Amino acid sequence: xxxxxxxxxxxxxxxxxxxxxxxxxxxxxxxxxxxxxxxxxxxxxxxxxxxxxxxxxxxxxxxxxxxxxxxxxxxxxxxxxxxxxxxxxxxxxxxxxxxxxxxxxxxxxxxxxxxxxxxxxxxxxxxxxxxxxxxxxxxxxxxxxxxxxxxxxxxxxxxxxxxxxxxxxxxxxxxxxxxxxxxxxxxxxxxxxxxxxxxxxxxxxxxxxxxxxxxxxxxxxxxxxxxxxxxxxxxxxxxxxxxxxxxxxxxxxxxxxxxxxxxxxxxxxxxxxxxxxxxxxxxxxxxxxxxxxxxxxxxxxxxxxxxxxxxxxxxxxxxxxxxxxxxxxxxxxxxxxxxxxxxxxxxxxxxxxxxxxxxxxxxxxxxxxxxxxxxxxxxxxxxxxxxxxxxxxxxxxxxxxxxxxxxxxxxxxxxxxxxxxxxxxxxxxxxxxxxxxxxxxxxxxxxxxxxxxxxxxxxxxxxxxxxxxxxxxxxxxxxxxxxxxxxxxxxxxxxxxxxxxxxxxxxxxxxxxxxxxxxxxxxxxxxxxxxxxxxxxxxxxxxxxxxxxxxxxxxxxxxxxxxxxxxxxxxxxxxxxxxxxxxxxxxxxxxxxxxxxxxxxxxxxxxxxxxxxxxxxxxxxxxxxxxxxxxxxxxxxxxxxxxxxxxxxxxxxxxxxxxxxxxxxxxxxxxxxxxxxxxxxxxxxxxxxxxxxxxxxxxxxxxxxxxxxxxxxxxxxxxxxxxxxxxxxxxxxxxxxxxxxxxxxxxxxxxxxxxxxxxxxxxxxxxxxxxxxxxxxxxxxxxxxxxxxxxxxxxxxxxxxxxxxxxxxxxxxxxxxxxxxxxxxxxxxxxxxxxxxxxxxxxxxxxxxxxxxx
Ligand code: 0A1
Ligand code: ZN
Numbered sequence: 001x002x003x004x005x006x007x008x009x010x011x012x013x014x015x016x017x018x019x020x021x022x023x024x025x026x027x028x029x030x031x032x033x034x035x036x037x038x039x040x041x042x043x044x045x046x047x048x049x050x051x052x053x054x055x056x057x058x059x060x061x062x063x064x065x066x067x068x069x070x071x072x073x074x075x076x077x078x079x080x081x082x083x084x085x086x087x088x089x090x091x092x093x094x095x096x097x098x099x100x101x102x103x104x105x106x107x108x109x110x111x112x113x114x115x116x117x118x119x120x121x122x123x124x125x126x127x128x129x130x131x132x133x134x135x136x137x138x139x140x141x142x143x144x145x146x147x148x149x150x151x152x153x154x155x156x157x158x159x160x161x162x163x164x165x166x167x168x169x170x171x172x173x174x175x176x177x178x179x180x181x182x183x184x185x186x187x188x189x190x191x192x193x194x195x196x197x198x199x200x201x202x203x204x205x206x207x208x209x210x211x212x213x214x215x216x217x218x219x220x221x222x223x224x225x226x227x228x229x230x231x232x233x234x235x236x237x238x239x240x241x242x243x244x245x246x247x248x249x250x251x252x253x254x255x256x257x258x259x260x261x262x263x264x265x266x267x268x269x270x271x272x273x274x275x276x277x278x279x280x281x282x283x284x285x286x287x288x289x290x291x292x293x294x295x296x297x298x299x300x301x302x303x304x305x306x307x308x309x310x311x312x313x314x315x316x317x318x319x320x321x322x323x324x325x326x327x328x329x330x331x332x333x334x335x336x337x338x339x340x341x342x343x344x345x346x347x348x349x350x351x352x353x354x355x356x357x358x359x360x361x362x363x364x365x366x367x368x369x370x371x372x373x374x375x376x377x378x379x380x381x382x383x384x385x386x387x388x389x390x391x392x393x394x395x396x397x398x399x400x401x402x403x404x405x406x407x408x409x410x411x412x413x414x415x416x417x418x419x420x421x422x423x424x425x426x427x428x429x430x431x432x433x434x435x436x437x438x439x440x441x442x443x444x445x446x447x448x449x450x451x452x453x454x455x456x457x458x459x460x461x462x463x464x465x466x467x468x469x470x471x472x473x474x475x476x477x478x479x480x481x482x483x484x485x486x487x488x489x490x491x492x493x494x495x496x497x498x499x500x501x502x503x504x505x506x507x508x509x510x511x512x513x514x515x516x517x518x519x520x521x522x523x524x525x526x527x528x529x530x531x532x533x534x535x536x537x538x539x540x541x542x543x544x545x546x547x548x549x550x551x552x553x554x555x556x557x558x559x560x561x562x563x564x565x566x567x568x569x570x571x572x573x574x575x576x577x578x579x580x581x582x583x584x585x586x587x588x589x590x591x592x593x594x595x596x597x598x599x600x601x602x603x604x605x606x607x608x609x610x611x612x613x614x615x616x617x618x619x620x621x622x623x624x625x626x627x628x629x630x631x632x633x634x635x636x637x638x639x640x641x642x643x644x645x646x647x648x649x650x651x652x653x654x655x656x657x658x659x660x661x662x663x664x665x666x667x668x669x670x671x672x673x674x675x676x677x678x679x680x681x682x683x684x685x686x687x688x689x690x691x692x693x694x695x696x697x698x699x700x701x702x703x704x705x706x707x708x709x710x711x712x713x714x715x716x717x718x719x720x721x722x723x724x725x726x727x728x729x730x731x732x733x734x735x736x737x738x739x740x741x742x743x744x745x746x747x748x749x750x751x752x753x754x755x756x757x758x759x760x761x762x763x764x765x766x767x768x769x770x771x772x773x774x775x776x777x778x779x780x781x782x783x784x785x786x787x788x789x790x791x792x793x794x795x796x797x798x799x800x801x802x803x804x805x806x807x808x809x810x811x812x813x814x815x816x817x818x819x820x821x822x823x824x825x826x827x828x829x830x831x832x833x834x835x836x837x838x839x840x841x842x843x844x845x846x847x848x849x850x851x852x853x854x
Contacts, residue, residue, distance in 0.1 A: 010842050015364045017310040021137050022053035023311075025144040026094070030134065032114075032187055034121060034152030036106040039114060040068070043101075043134045045144075048094040056092075058253045061085040061131035061138040064113070066575070068100040070135075079135075079163075085134055099135050106130070109761055109801045112428075118213065118255035120189030121154065122267060126260060127310055127369045130181035134669045141308045141412040143178040154188035156211065160263045162245050173284055175242065178410060180306055185262030187211070187250045194220030198231050200241045200781020206231075210273065211250040219274035222285060222658065223292055225248065228301070230293040234328050238401060240300045249273060249292070253726060256763050256804045257373065259291050268295070271727050271764055277656040277694040279728050282663035284695075289331065294324040300405065300541030308412045310369040314361040314437070315418055318381020325382060335549035336594045342524045342550070343623060345383065349375035349527070350442055351610060355814045356854030357847070358440040358467035362415050368848040370804050372560045376440070383527040384436045390497055390525055391433070392426050402424035427518035432501060433477045440467040443476060445500070447532040453517040458482065458498075458518060459506040468854045475503045481525035481548075482511060483514035489545035495522050522548040529614065536562055540581050549595065556585075556599045564608050567627035569617065583639055586646065586672075593650060594664025600671045602631060605777040613818040625742055627777035636675040647684060656694040663696075670700035674707065682710035688715050699731060706739040729757060730768040737772035737779070746786035753794065760798050763805045770794055774812035781819065785826035788813075792830035796837050803841030810834070810847040817854075829851070 026046040033040040047580035049056060062085045070079045070088065072095050079086040079099075090097075110114035113132025114123050123133070131138040148159040149172045160183070161175025194217055196208040208227060210220040227249065234240045244264045255269035272291045275284060301323060302316035329337040352358060359372070361381045366372055389397040404421045411417075413439050419430045441464040447663050450457040460480065465475035478500040493516070498507045509516070517538060521530055539562070542555035562574045585591060585599055603611075604627055609619035627663075636643070650669040652662050677685045682705050689701035702718055705711030715736065721726035733752055740748040750759060752769050759765050770791055774780050780787040791812060799806040816827040834840070835848045 010367045010845060011363050013369075015309070018311075019055055020050070020053070020054040021139060021142050023047040023049055023058070023137070025137065025142050027147070028144045029147045029149075031149040031594065032151065032186060034150065034154065036116060038104055039103050040102060041101050043097070043099050043136070045097045045136070046094065047097055049091070049092055056568045057086055057087065057202075058090045059137075059139045060099075060135035061128070062135040063131050064108075065103060065132070065135065068097075068102060069134070070100075072096070074391040075096075082122065082135055085131065096128075101134050103133065110782075110803060111254055111256050111763070112552075112804065114186065115254075117252045118189075120187065120191070120213070120252065120455040121152075122187045122189075122250065122252050122262060123185050124256065124267065125184050125262070126182040127313075127505070128182070130184055131186075136181050137378060138181050139309065140180040140182055140306050143180050143306070143412060145178050146184060148173045148186065150176075150186060150188060152188055154190065156189040156193075158189040158211070158248055158250070158265055159186050160184060160265050162264075162379045167455065175244075177263060177304070179263050179303060179410065183261070183263045183303055183306075185260070185265040185267055187252075187267065189490045190214065191250070192225055194215055194441075196228065198228050198242070198247075198425075199592050202229070202241060203631070204241075204245075206242050206244070207246045209246075209248050211248060212274065213251070215770065216251065216270070216274055219276045219279070222275040223273045223288060225714040226289040226292040227296060229289075229331065230296040230327065233293070233330065234300070234323075235298060236301070236325070237326065237330075238398075240405070241298065243304070247296075249295075253764070254762055255732050256802070256808075263299070263303050265268075266295045268292075269384055271730070272482075274727065274854045275656045275658075277658065279695050279722075279725055280658075280698055281696045282658060282666055285658035286328070286332065286660075286663065294320055294329045297323045297327070297374075297545075304410065305405070305408045306412045308368070308414050310372070311362055311364065312414050313369075314377045314381030314384075315413060315415055317683075318361060318383075319418075321382035321383040333592070333594060333664070335553070336592075336598070336660070336664070337555050339522055339598055340549050341379070342554075345375070345379050345527060346607060346610070347604065349379045350529075351606075351815050352376055352690065352811070353380070353467070354614075355441060355444045355817065356468060356851045357811060357814050360438050360470075361441045364438075364439040364583075368807070368843045370843055371807055371846055373808075375517040380527055387436070387477075387479050387526055388422060388430075388433065390481070391477065391499065391529050392422060392428065396426045397423075401668065409841045419637050432475075435474055435476045438780070439473050441465055442471055443473075443478065443526075443528045445480070445526075445530055446522075446530045447518075447520060447530060451512075454510060455514055456484070456509045457506050458509075458520075460498075460500050460502065461504045462500060463503070468850070475501065477501050478526045478528060481518060481522040482507075483519045483522055483546075483548060484512070485519060485542075485545055485547075486516055487514055489541070490557065491547050492516055495548065497525065513817055519548055519550070519551045521554075523550045524554070536575065536577065540577065543581060543585070543599075546581075553595065553598055556581075556633075557603060561603050561608065561611050562627070564603065564624075564627050564631060565615075567613060567631065568608065568612065568620070568623050574631050579635060579638045583642070586639065586772075587642060589649070592664060593668040594660070595665050597664065597667035599808050600668070607813070609777065609818065613815075618820050619818060621778045621781035621784065622742060632819055634677070635676055636678040639675060640679060643672060643679070644684075647672045647676055647728050654842060655694070664701070667695050670696070670704075674704040675698055677704040677708045677710070680706055695728070699735075703735060703739065706735060711739075720818050726764070730764050733765065733768040734756070734772040737769065738776055740776065742776075742778035742782045743784075743810075745773065745776045745782065746784070746790045749773040749787075750790055752831050753790075755792065760801050763802065766794075766798060766805060767809070768800075769814075770809055774809070780812070781823060785823075788823075788826050792834055796834055798842050799837065799844050800839065801835075803843040806841065807843035807847045810844060810851070813851055816851070 029044040031042040079088040105114045112129040150157040157171040159173035166174040191211040193209040251270040258272045259268040301319045400422045443464045446461040480498045483495045539555045539559040546552040612619040685701045685704040692698035
């Protein structure tokens, strides 16, 4: 064992220090003798020194390994155990390194390396988990072919690539594609498969399987269809074909993230693959389809072309998120997907970018790379690609992508390589564009306008507030998609992409008969905060007339925010004109139900807090909560006479189908039910609960009832019906906290941590409870400080079990400097308490110190 002592000054890694490894890894052969507490791993690795190596230190990463023996070309050698791995004197020619180590999968509650989940062996090696399996140059730029032999008594034993042999107590696998160690995977256990098949465009038959625990077979069909759709889509849109004879997906219950793209053997958090109408909501189905696509798309963007080092993480993640968003837009509704993504970006990435954890999509330093699987790397990373595509145009985008796959297949690349293919394909200079990868912070774009003699001028001024380590920012290239409407609602200028490159820049439009109404940042063409003085009547006009569906929603959303901000700051009643506009839209059956549902969903309370903060106010969570309640109650009353009709008209009859169309209708129907429940004492919701034959409607009814404090009986019934289904139980845990009143939130969460089904060992369950606590804005930030205290206590308890999940959840405190001094002091106390915990993990230590030091 050679773990670095936590709490000691942690090591920081820098992008500028990159040095290639001094050896080629020609091949890797691993033999596993499985045993829960004493698995033996034998490795046989052929190394060849690189002739041009700058540094020929032979260092192999290794953590939590017991080294039994090491040999070079068959002769025992003595390796020196050093911090984080081992060193050894090696020959200056090609040699075979062999090591035998012992590991303890059953004790691995961090869920990193080889661990056990419900009696099943599985692995998680990204980012740096392979070093907990054996000694190895565990860095993504070291790529090799892997041959794996698994010995054990498990009925199913899987690894990457194609099966090459199996017998009583053993199975062998070979992956012909060179890969970094982070893509290694092994699974062994009592599993059953849901089979499928796919024929690629060049006629190759691929066997597909989804492997699950016995009992979950009935929840695989949707995932299998999603996989086939993804394979077809990647061929059709990017021309990319699958490259092995077999593609396996495995569902595991204990997993830190959503899923993992291991070559030919994707491992999924069971919540991200198992689906059935009875147990999954429409939102679950959409997410599962997207994650299956995401992991599958990684086969090219991530696996065939990988990252040179972990600073380049957004090279694979930003691109793959961008691709999965394109896929979802094609499978479902493009505007709805865009609106959902922007809501998520503002909820998760903007606070990160505006707080102590801000970092660029390509960070330049880290202590623990697991802390950088962030909304900035993933979602902003994808936004940057969207901007690039908009700037160069669709044809050039695909031309550049073809060049990327042609030029870099089999390589470990950088953002420079990525931008170079765009430069070479288009002749464009992207040096200023590159700032998006190196500068943190969300740019603010102030817009002003002028109209005289038929000429309309738009002036943009961009600035980005300072972020940790980056006090000054240079102007970036910002694609502003703009259209103009005439006052009667006709579009007088179709969408045009204005390229903002200066700190301040004007664009003119000639030949206009009257002052137009601008529709700016259509499709949310850049991840920026727009600042523009406008009126609610202009917003209402755009909500009614804009031809860009995103901006139509955005106008309604901005209007909703103005109304709510005014309610919070001035205590005014909800704006009547706005309520009228909403009513009109909801009753307009010509409009897409999904769109109506989105417009009818008010901005979240944390979104209002964020908006107040952006405008220089200190948000008061209780006031924000009260305004939200008043607003919803008033809206319900305004719609009172039409709600029963609307409810009936939007109820989806017939068998449940998890498609976009049905989901849109059910979303609208659920929204209406929640309003109706505020007026009818829960009668309709109780009827819906009793008759629902799918989780979407059952859950919507339960949520409406619980929010109105009328759901006690149904909550009990729900528990009894679903107590044996872990994924549904996660919903039950989370919902009680999400629906609790602010003063009761922490107590409700605390009680649930004492429930027999609560567990620190299952990240999904921990997140269901603590994530719901952090997500209940007014409850978490309740003046008593009980929410902060409860979260901190639980994070401290979790840290020694699972550092990765602890560190990720610490981010719940990242907005702390927004709040009043009393809350800040309460949070500071909790953060300091976490930091003072003895034996604190490197992961949590880094997150908490960053939050405290900014
Ligand atoms: N590459 C995966 C995400 C992932 C990252 C880390 C993990 O464990 C520490 C697990 C999964 C993806 O983007 O889906
Ligand atoms: Zn990914």
